[in-house]
Amino acid sequence: MNGIVFFKTGKLDEIKLFYTGRVGCEIWMDQNDCVIFKHGNMLLGFCQRDEVDTGGCITFFYEKREEVDKAYINFKDVAIDAPKLNEKYNIYNFFARDPEGRTIEFQLFENDVNCYRQGDDLLLSRRSVRKFKDKPVPDELLNKVLDLSRWAPTSMNTQGYYFKIIRDKETLEKLASTRGKSSEPIIRAPIAIAICVDPQITKRHIQDGCIAAYHFLLAAWYYGLGTCWIAAMDRDDIKEWLNIPHDHYVATVTPLGYPVHMNFNPPERKELDWFLRD
Numbered sequence: 001m002n003g004i005v006f007f008k009t010g011k012l013d014e015i016k017l018f019y020t021g022r023v024g025c026e027i028w029m030d031q032n033d034c035v036i037f038k039h040g041n042m043l044l045g046f047c048q049r050d051e052v053d054t055g056g057c058i059t060f061f062y063e064k065r066e067e068v069d070k071a072y073i074n075f076k077d078v079a080i081d082a083p084k085l086n087e088k089y090n091i092y093n094f095f096a097r098d099p100e101g102r103t104i105e106f107q108l109f110e111n112d113v114n115c116y117r118q119g120d121d122l123l124l125s126r127r128s129v130r131k132f133k134d135k136p137v138p139d140e141l142l143n144k145v146l147d148l149s150r151w152a153p154t155s156m157n158t159q160g161y162y163f164k165i166i167r168d169k170e171t172l173e174k175l176a177s178t179r180g181k182s183s184e185p186i187i188r189a190p191i192a193i194a195i196c197v198d199p200q201i202t203k204r205h206i207q208d209g210c211i212a213a214y215h216f217l218l219a220a221w222y223y224g225l226g227t228c229w230i231a232a233m234d235r236d237d238i239k240e241w242l243n244i245p246h247d248h249y250v251a252t253v254t255p256l257g258y259p260v261h262m263n264f265n266p267p268e269r270k271e272l273d274w275f276l277r278d
C-alpha cells in the first residue's frame with residue numbers, strides 16, 4: 001500500500017523549483033498541472049488550481065543532526081526559527097516556509113523509529129553493522145524479519161534454506177572467536193542467526209543459501225535491525241556447536257541487533273563503469 005498527499009498551489013513552477021532545487025526532492029511524476037515529488041519514502045503532490053492549500057506542516061526528516069544544520073544554512077532566508085532540541089518529542093528540528101507560506105519542517109528523531117525505509121533508500125542505506133545497542137530483539141520483530149525472509153528466490157523454488165537462532169552467550173562467544181576480528185561482531189549483538197541449506201532439498205545450495213542470507217540482511221534492515229555477513233562459517237566445529245548436520249551448508253552466521261546508530265557513512269563504492277565489461 002502506498003500513498004500521496006496532494007496540495008493545491010497557485011504557483012506550480014515556483015513550487016517545482018523550490019522542492020526540487022532547494023529541498024532536494026526528485027520528480028516522481030509530472031502530469032503538467034500536477035507534479036508529484038519524492039523525498040525518501042514520501043510522495044508529495046502539487047496541483048495548479050485557483051484555490052491554494054497552505055495548512056498543515058510538511059516534515060522532512062533526516063538521520064544526522066548535521067543534515068538538519070546543513071538544511072538550516074540552506075533555508076536561513078525562509079526559516080522561522082533555528083534548529084533546537086524539542087524535548088517533548090525528542091526531536092531536533094526547525095521550521096521554515098515554502099514560497100506560498102506553507103509550514104515546512106526539517107527534523108531528526110533522537111529516539112529509535114519504526115521501519116520506514118523503502119525501495120532505493122532501503123538498498124542504498126543498508127550497511128554492515130558491527131556495533132549494537134545493549135537491547136534485546138523482541139521475538140515479535142524477529143518473527144517479522146524471518147517471515148519476510150521466506151520470500152527469497154531459490155533454485156526451482158525448492159526452499160531448502162533454514163535459520164538457526166543463537167541466543168546462548170557461550171555459543172555466541174565461541175562463534176565470535178573463530179576468525180579473530182572478522183567474527184568479533186557476533187559477540188557485540190544480543191543474538192546471531194545462522195542461515196543454512198539442506199543440500200538434499202536443492203542442487204544449488206550455495207546460491208540458495210547466499211541469496212537467502214542477503215534477503216535476511218535486507219529484511220532485518222527494513223525493520224531497523226543491523227546484521228553483518230560473517231564469512232567462512234561453513235565449518236565442522238561450528239556445525240557441531242549449532243547442531244547442524246555436517247553435509248548442510250552454512251552461508252553465514254550474522255549478528256542481529258539494534259545498530260548503535262542508523263546513519264553510517266557508506267564505505268566507498270566504485271563508479272558504475274567499473275562494474276561493466278565489454
Ligand SMILES: Cc1cc2nc3c(=O)[nH]c(=O)nc-3n(C[C@H](O)[C@H](O)[C@H](O)COP(=O)(O)O)c2cc1C
Nearest residue numbers: 126127128129130181182183185228229230231267
Ligand atoms: C561474502 C562476504 C564476506 C564478508 N565477511 C565479513 C566478515 O567476516 N567480517 C565482517 O566484519 N564483515 C564481513 N563482510 C562485510 C563486508 O566487509 C561489507 O559488506 C563491505 O565492507 C561493504 O560494506 P557495507 O556492507 O556496509 O556496504 C563480508 C561481506 C561479504 C559479502
